[in-house]
Amino acid sequence: MAKKQVSIGNEFVKGLWDQNPVLRALLGLCPVLAVTTSAVNGLGMGLATTFVLVCASLIISLARKLIPAQVRIASFIVVIATFVTIVDLTMKAKFPALSKSLGAFIPLIVVNCLILGRQEAFASKNNPFRSLVDALGMGAGFAATLTVLGGIRELLGNRTVFGVQILPDVWEPWIVMILPAGAFLTLGLMLGAANLISRRRERIAVRMARAAALNERTV
Amino acid sequence: MELFGIFIAAAVINNFVLIQFLGICPFVGVSGKLSSAVSMGMAVTFVMTMASMVTFLIQHYILIPAGIGFLQTVAFILVIASLVQFVEMVIKKVSTGLYRALGIFLPLITTNCAIMGLCLFAVMKDYSFIQTLIFAIGAGAGFTLALVLMAGIREELELADVPETLQGAGITMIVAGILALGFMGFAGMKF
Numbered sequence: 001m002a003k004k005q006v007s008i009g010n011e012f013v014k015g016l017w018d019q020n021p022v023l024r025a026l027l028g029l030c031p032v033l034a035v036t037t038s039a040v041n042g043l044g045m046g047l048a049t050t051f052v053l054v055c056a057s058l059i060i061s062l063a064r065k066l067i068p069a070q071v072r073i074a075s076f077i078v079v080i081a082t083f084v085t086i087v088d089l090t091m092k093a094k095f096p097a098l099s100k101s102l103g104a105f106i107p108l109i110v111v112n113c114l115i116l117g118r119q120e121a122f123a124s125k126n127n128p129f130r131s132l133v134d135a136l137g138m139g140a141g142f143a144a145t146l147t148v149l150g151g152i153r154e155l156l157g158n159r160t161v162f163g164v165q166i167l168p169d170v171w172e173p174w175i176v177m178i179l180p181a182g183a184f185l186t187l188g189l190m191l192g193a194a195n196l197i198s199r200r201r202e203r204i205a206v207r208m209a210r211a212a213a214l215n216e217r218t219v
Numbered sequence: 220m221e222l223f224g225i226f227i228a229a230a231v232i233n234n235f236v237l238i239q240f241l242g243i244c245p246f247v248g249v250s251g252k253l254s255s256a257v258s259m260g261m262a263v264t265f266v267m268t269m270a271s272m273v274t275f276l277i278q279h280y281i282l283i284p285a286g287i288g289f290l291q292t293v294a295f296i297l298v299i300a301s302l303v304q305f306v307e308m309v310i311k312k313v314s315t316g317l318y319r320a321l322g323i324f325l326p327l328i329t330t331n332c333a334i335m336g337l338c339l340f341a342v343m344k345d346y347s348f349i350q351t352l353i354f355a356i357g358a359g360a361g362f363t364l365a366l367v368l369m370a371g372i373r374e375e376l377e378l379a380d381v382p383e384t385l386q387g388a389g390i391t392m393i394v395a396g397i398l399a400l401g402f403m404g405f406a407g408m409k410f
Contacts, residue, residue, distance in 0.1 A: 030243045074297070184395040188395075
């Protein structure tokens with residue numbers, strides 16, 4: 001990389017918030033909406049996607065000099081599809097219940113634009129270690145968002161989080177939260193909240209910079 | 220009658236976008252203008268129909284007889300990717316008008332999970348060739364319907380006073396949620 005290096009720590013942290021794949025970049029929304037009927041499903045999908053993303057990033061950044069530019073998309077897809085098949089078969093064997101509730105969305109990880117996007121934007125241009133860290137950060141951000149979204153929907157729609165009852169029986173479950181409409185509504189509000197928070201942080205950063213400038217002048 | 224049932228089920232009862240959450244990326248990305256929504260819907264329906272036929276033949280005449288069902292994911296995605304490329308080249312050669320209408324949307328379709336999802340569902344449900352074909356056309360019609368509805372609403376939304384933080388994707392999701400509530404009304408229909 002000719003540009004100035006970003007520290008390894010930042011490479012990881014940016015996936016969690018600043019470039020969060022779901023809340024900021026709107027990538028890979030289909031599984032986000034479809035499987036988050038409970039926190040467990042959200043976490044399971046998040047981890048499966050992270051596994052594929054990390055393995056694929058590692059392989060592709062190792063092979064980045066061997067892949068001709070003309071056929072790179074096809075090569076990426078083959079690598080990704082291989083790991084998706086591994087995840088699919090492993091989950092069917094080890095976690096049949098989770099695999100059943102995620103259904104077709106496990107093989108569909110292959111068309112998750114988040115994964116292909118990271119290969120194209122990052123792994124094909126950076127060394128294996130940085131790509132690994134980037135993939136871990138992006139995967140963690142993705143998994144965290146899915147778990148939170150699944151948790152909110154499960155809490156309001158079923159009174160539980162991770163199967164543990166949180167809200168008292170008096171609470172009338174909001175069935176709509178478990179239904180498809182609830183996914184859209186919750187994600188819409190989460191996007192709004194994320195916007196609100198990042199805007200506030202920007203404002204604080206501007207104020208801090210101004211204060212620092214003032215300090216310098218007075219000193 | 221059974222085929223009609225498959226068509227209606229794919230188009231509205233299990234609408235690909237609003238009930239099954241497949242193809243959300245183009246749904247958010249391309250639903251800003253009515254005209255591009257129609258073009259995208261047409262392109263997706265076209266590729267869906269082609270892809271479902273080809274993957275049906277691959278599944279039943281190559282993967283199953285050879286006992287290599289575990290290669291399904293790899294085989295399907297490669298077929299879809301090359302099919303999209305091929306379709307793009309043919310359309311470019313045969314009809315410039317159609318190419319201009321669909322042109323920029325075609326490459327985007329490769330990673331559209333609605334196509335891959337459709338092929339996987341058709342295999343899972345064990346449809347015959349004709350059923351697969353009708354299923355694909357129905358799913359495409361449903362996708363187009365959702366996209367056109369959304370584009371129409373978003374054109375109106377430009378004039379509305381949306382809270383600043385929800386502008387863009389946020390309000391789109393909430394509108395989609397309300398549309399999905401509406402589509403739930405079809406859920407009880409039986410054929």
